[in-house]
Amino acid sequence: MKGTLLVLALLVTQELGIEMVKSCPIFYVIFGAVAAGGKLPLDACLDLVNVTEPEKVAMEKIQDCYNEKGLQAKALDLTVMATITTGKQCISEAVAPLKNAITLLGR
Template identity: 55%
Template sequence: MKGTLLVLALLVTGELGFKTAEACPAFYGIFSLLALGNKQLLDISLDLVNATKPEKAGFEKLQACYNERGVKAKLLDLKALSSITLSKECISSALNMVKNDVKQRLSKLNPLGR
């Protein structure tokens, strides 16, 4: 199970071609369904992000690991994910991304202004 979270994050943000901000809801949705252990719900969520058959197979293998390791493994990953997501660095980075995105969108609305 080591590296499961990293592999999942790379698949969601890299292989599926999302921008980071767009990947967050998909990442948390897929991660929670992955840990839940229901293959049908996982397949539905992967269809929503246009996952390929090899990507789906990879996620199903991850889900099988979660199901094999049980509740303890799921809770440990939840703890790790929460500590990363709620860290000062992560929150600061997310706020900076939102701030920069807002500035960029506002500058497009008023191209002649400062």
């Protein structure tokens, strides 16, 4: 299951060619759709980033894994996500645009 999160992160941040900072919100949206377990919400989220058909099939396979493993797998990955999200680097990247906006307003 640890590999699932890694594959998802790689698909969103590298394979789709989106810069890391810009991909953060869409990463959480797609991760949420995968964990939710429904094919329709996942397809809608994947359409936002113009994934190819093979990428869509791969994400659906990841979603099938989540659905097979149930709530325990989702809870474990949620713990990993919370750890990553509350990490120093993630917080500083999330706050940087806000700092820039405040700096520009102060001028």
